[in-house]
Amino acid sequence: MTNTLLLVDDEEDLLIPLRVLLEEQYSILTARNGDQALELLAAESIDMIISDQRMPGMTGVELLTRVCELYPEIVRIIVTGYTDVEVAVRAINEGQVYRYINKPWSVDDMQLVIQQGLEWRDLVRSKGRLDADLSHAHKALAERNRELKAMQSQLVKNAHKAGMAEMTAMVLHNVNNVLNSVIVSGQSIVNLTESKSVEMFSRANKLLRDNMENVEDFIINDPKGKRLLEFYLSFETAFEELNVKVARDAKRLMEMVDAIIQVIVAQQSATVGGLHPEFLSASDVIDTAVAIHRSSLSQRRIAVEKNFDDVPLVRIQKTKLIHIMINLLKNAWEAMNDTAPDERKIIISINRDEENVCVKVADVGCGISDEDLPKVFSHGFTTKVNGHGFGLESCAHYMREMDGEIKVESAGVGQGATFIMTFPIPQPGAVI
Numbered sequence: 001m002t003n004t005l006l007l008v009d010d011e012e013d014l015l016i017p018l019r020v021l022l023e024e025q026y027s028i029l030t031a032r033n034g035d036q037a038l039e040l041l042a043a044e045s046i047d048m049i050i051s052d053q054r055m056p057g058m059t060g061v062e063l064l065t066r067v068c069e070l071y072p073e074i075v076r077i078i079v080t081g082y083t084d085v086e087v088a089v090r091a092i093n094e095g096q097v098y099r100y101i102n103k104p105w106s107v108d109d110m111q112l113v114i115q116q117g118l119e120w121r122d123l124v125r126s127k128g129r130l131d132a133d134l135s136h137a138h139k140a141l142a143e144r145n146r147e148l149k150a151m152q153s154q155l156v157k158n159a160h161k162a163g164m165a166e167m168t169a170m171v172l173h174n175v176n177n178v179l180n181s182v183i184v185s186g187q188s189i190v191n192l193t194e195s196k197s198v199e200m201f202s203r204a205n206k207l208l209r210d211n212m213e214n215v216e217d218f219i220i221n222d223p224k225g226k227r228l229l230e231f232y233l234s235f236e237t238a239f240e241e242l243n244v245k246v247a248r249d250a251k252r253l254m255e256m257v258d259a260i261i262q263v264i265v266a267q268q269s270a271t272v273g274g275l276h277p278e279f280l281s282a283s284d285v286i287d288t289a290v291a292i293h294r295s296s297l298s299q300r301r302i303a304v305e306k307n308f309d310d311v312p313l314v315r316i317q318k319t320k321l322i323h324i325m326i327n328l329l330k331n332a333w334e335a336m337n338d339t340a341p342d343e344r345k346i347i348i349s350i351n352r353d354e355e356n357v358c359v360k361v362a363d364v365g366c367g368i369s370d371e372d373l374p375k376v377f378s379h380g381f382t383t384k385v386n387g388h389g390f391g392l393e394s395c396a397h398y399m400r401e402m403d404g405e406i407k408v409e410s411a412g413v414g415q416g417a418t419f420i421m422t423f424p425i426p427q428p429g430a431v432i
């Protein structure tokens with residue numbers, strides 16, 4: 001598109017040669033004074049104004065200052081004699097004028113200045129467009145950021161809900177296991193009370209009652225009486241046995257009810273609060289997690305050994321640590337599927353070093369190969385037929401959220417695995 005130039009001078013000696021020089025390249029408008037120029041500027045779309053400094057009424061710099069205020073995009077050039085250079089330079093420094101050209105000007109200079117002026121204007125325009133694009137992109141990014149933040153907090157909430165659901169399922173599963181044993185023990189007591197000896201005892205009593213009148217003769221002379229006496233004598237042992245069995249089953253029953261209560265209490269203490277970080281004893285939280293798993297562990301005949309040192313309280317989010325422990329314990333017992341039942345063992349130890357409280361969960365299971373060791377915390381990594389490969393990833397995520405970390409050690413396949421969690425020890429006086 002052809003650029004439009006407005007030339008302003010009260011004398012023909014600037015206008016005529018300039019018009020001749022520029023007419024081929026640009027579309028040219030002329031004005032004889034500042035007011036005329038302003039009228040044209042209001043009516044036409046103009047890219048550049050070239051004005052002489054010395055004009056009656058409004059000087060060139062005064063005109064260009066007005067143009068700068070009204071149409072800042074128009075490139076402004078002043079043509080001066082030597083005496084006015086100072087004014088022109090000040091105008092340039094103050095931003096009202098782009099360049100000045102000294103009289104007498106050379107054709108080459110004039111063309112160069114005009115060309116550069118227009119290029120400069122194009123640069124300013126595209127910078128403006130870039131700025132606008134950038135600010136648009138910035139806004140879009142901020143918006144996207146907000147969306148992501150909202151999504152992240154939703155994901156955290158969902159993960160939390162999923163964690164709770166997982167824990168609840170685990171608790172129900174464990175309560176269910178114990179309830180099955182309750183039913184077995186209850187049935188055994190029912191069987192004992194319905195046993196033959198009770199029936200035989202009432203038959204013997206009936207025989208005794210029928211012969212009550214001559215009981216002495218019946219016992220001494222009647223073979224039935226003799227057997228009756230022997231039956232009564234032998235009944236002591238049977239009664240003792242029955243007593244032992246009922247007492248044993250009743251005790252088992254009480255233990256199991258106690259186990260159910262413990263699981264429920266553990267679940268309650270895991271879910272009441274625990275959503276926010278607190279300074280807590282790692283051993284208390286770990287005891288709770290182990291209690292939730294009590295029946296699953298004993299059903300698999302897994303011994304749990306605890307070596308807990310006295311350590312400072314650390315910043316823990318209870319539900320998260322329980323979630324982590326549930327995953328680690330589940331992985332540990334899955335790793336010991338092929339271990340002989342009397343060798344199955346999980347060792348949980350808690351100790352500290354200078355800066356951290358360390359919780360270690362070690363098993364004696366299938367171990368992890370050197371090749372798999374760096375992958376176990378990755379999303380979706382699993383070696384199990386029905387595995388998801390999410391458990392350890394979520395553990396690592398939760399540890400990071402608690403400012404801690406989790407790592408794994410294994411001497412190799414068949415050598416067991418140890419998961420090590422570290423929680424930074426808070427500085428004295430630290431607040432959550």
Ligand SMILES: Nc1ncnc2c1ncn2[C@@H]1O[C@H](COP(=O)(O)OP(=O)(O)OP(=O)(O)O)[C@@H](O)[C@H]1O
Pocket residue numbers: 327331332335363365366367368376377381382383384386387388389390391392393416417
């Ligand atoms: N205690 C362990 N002993 C040996 N290998 C383990 C142990 N814990 C984890 N692994 C390895 O790390 C992998 C990833 O464990 P992760 O808990 O993330 O997933 P998963 O148990 O396979 O599936 P899920 O998501 O259902 O828990 C496991 O498949 C297993 O190969």
Ligand SMILES: [Mg+2]
Pocket residue numbers: 327330331391392
């Ligand atoms: Mg797992």
